[in-house]
Amino acid sequence: MGMTMSQKILAAHAGLDSVKAGQLIEAKLDMVLGNDITSPVAINVFNDGGACQVFDNTKIAMVMDHFTPNKDIKAAEQCAQVRRFADKYDIKNFYDVGQMGIEHALLPEKGLVGPGSLCIGADSHTCTYGALGAFSTGVGSTDMAAGMISGKAWFKVPSAIKFVLTGKPAEFISGKDVILHIIGMIGVDGALYKSMEFFGDGLQYLNIDDRLCIANMAIEAGAKNGIFPVDDITREYTNGRFKGEAKEYYADDDAEYDAEYIIDLSKLRPTVAFPHLPENARTVDEIGETEVKIDQAVIGSCTNGRITDLRAAAEILKGKKVANGVRCIIIPGTQSVYLQAMHEGLFDIFIEAGAVVSTPTCGPCLGGHMGILAKGERAVTTTNRNFVGRMGHVESEVYLASPAVAAASAVTGYITDPAKVR
Amino acid sequence: MKAQGIVHKYGDNVDTDVIIPARYLNTSSHSELASHCMEDIDIDFTKKVKNGDIMVAEKNFGCGSSREHAPIAIKASGISCVIASTFARIFYRNAINIGLPILECDTASKEIKSGDEVSVDFDTGIITDITTGKTYQAEPFPPFIQNIISDGGLINHVTK
Secondary structure, eight states: BBBOOOHHHHHHTTTOOOOOOEEEEEEEEEEEEEETHHHHHHHHHHHTTOOOOOOOOTEEEEESSSSTOOOOOHHHHHHHHHHHHHHHHHEEEEEOOOOOHHHHHHHHHHHSOOOOOOEEEEGGGGGGGGGOEEEEEOOOOHHHHHHHSEEEEEOOOOEEEEEEEESSSOTTTOHHHHHHHHHHHOTTTTTTSSSSEEEGGGGGOOOHHHHHHHHGGGGGGTSSEEOOOOOOOHHHHHTTTTTSSSOOOOOOOTBBOOOEEEEEEOOOOOOEOTTTTTTTTEEEESTTTTTBOOOEEEOHHHHHHHHHHHHHHHHHHHHHHTTTOOOEOOSSHHHHHHHHHHHHHHHHHHHHOOEHHHHHHOOOGGSSSSSSTTTEEEESSSOOOTTTTTTTTTOOOOOOOHHHHHHHHHHHHHOOOOOGGG | OOEEEEEEEESSOOOOOHHGGGTTTTTTHHHHHHTTTTTTTTTHHHHOOTTEEEEEOOOTTBSSOOHHHHHHHHHHOOOOOESSSSSOOOHHHHHHHHHEEEEEOOOHHOOOOOTTEEEEETTTTTTEETTEEEEEOOOOOOOHHHHHHHSHHHHHHHHH
16 A cells, blocks of 8 residues: 655654554654743753753754743743753754744754654644655654654654645635635544645645645644645755755555545635634635724734745735724744845835834744733734634634735724735 | 542633643743643633542643643643543643543543543543443553553653
8 A cells, every 4th residue: 555745754764664554653853843932841851851962963953932032031041941951962953032033934944854854843833844845743842852862753653634736826815825724624623643735736836935834734623744745846945955865755646545625726715714713714705894803913923924924914014004903013934034024125014004023933823922912802813823812811812814814904904805905 | 550530521622722821831830830720711720620630521632732731730730631532632642741641532521521520440441430320431542652651751761
């Protein structure tokens, strides 16, 4: 029986000719990731376990992105603990304020993950790197600690769901609309324990940022990973950037899938996930013009903080003003995205519109800082989760959308179809 | 290995943000995390939970973030076992890695009610609702997970 893309990467890293769904394997890791929230727990476990060395100081990444620049004393202490660990063990990929970006925007950009990589990260959105043809999945801090010690992790080989994307998306349709549509269709546990593997002629219309966004939210359907086949769009991004040895793995023709969905991208409409689950998807056509009044718009995060996301927002905000009573917060994903957006003049557009531009941080996405909601407030955001209390007060509401929808909504003060704002 | 206690019952898709809100993730202290466990879904949980109590929920328990703080907060609050119809995969892994016993059992998760007294035998996977007298069969841990648990968690397992 043939293997899926995910199964082939796992087999190669386990030193096996083939694997099948359900098999338990131990595999070698190319990258182990942690952030300022999950690394302290992993470091405690590492020390408690009596470890005194890491398996490879070039294959560990620690990114201070969640509560940074330090939001309070406790957050500062956590970063200090990670900084001391990184110094002691000479961790080469330690990223502090000034170099850091949001981890899942940063690692691909720095070339730390690429085609064929096997990566675990103590952050659920580690699945993002599947966009580059890697097998990459989120784990907890103990798995991170064990990975830092041994360079290995155990996996139960996942079965897969096949998503065939066809057709050309219309204007204003981005990767975010694709993944919100899919999660709306299969539910927040629709891919539980499985791989989401993407195929089809529609992939040629999805740029690398669209793909990173789609793979990023695979976890919101419960998936173990999301993965795209490597093509010219991937190679254009990873060639000369990826520091490892790129290996391309393609699914066998006779690979088995638990289910197959065909999605016509040309039929998709701008899509919004209503509180309090990412599966509560509605198209903008199903939302009344003044149905959802917003207090805040957030454009950024590991889902949508890349340069094409900021360009999409700028295209809408150019020459317009953020509505009275709305706070519009724009957060470039990395220092490099920040610099590029600045050079392209996007910050002039944002600031003249009445938006603010923040340094890279996960901040408001998880209700950390830099844009917390009060009781009863509503935000339209390009982030990835709209659970109860996710961005602040337990009685606040989060609506997930693309950068174009978030920017258009910031202008009108209500959740709005971007085509109506242009 | 066995557990017995009073049940705290929840529904579908209990996410890690309600198990331990991110605003408390500026600490890794187990007792401090436990003091905010379930706060955004059940404000009285920390007042009513007793050592050995059992948490029961329906599908996709622990969905969302990879924060190990979530199973840590549950374990440190005194919960001896979580029974659910299904678990989100990262939570499932984390619970095993830190030694919080979990069992998947669809009928038990639907029929057991808050306040019931329940016992669990981890070796056989048998769940008994002492209040109603009903028993349920869950899949016991596979051998490789039993090895991790018998070694005292993943770290002891890999450093053995």
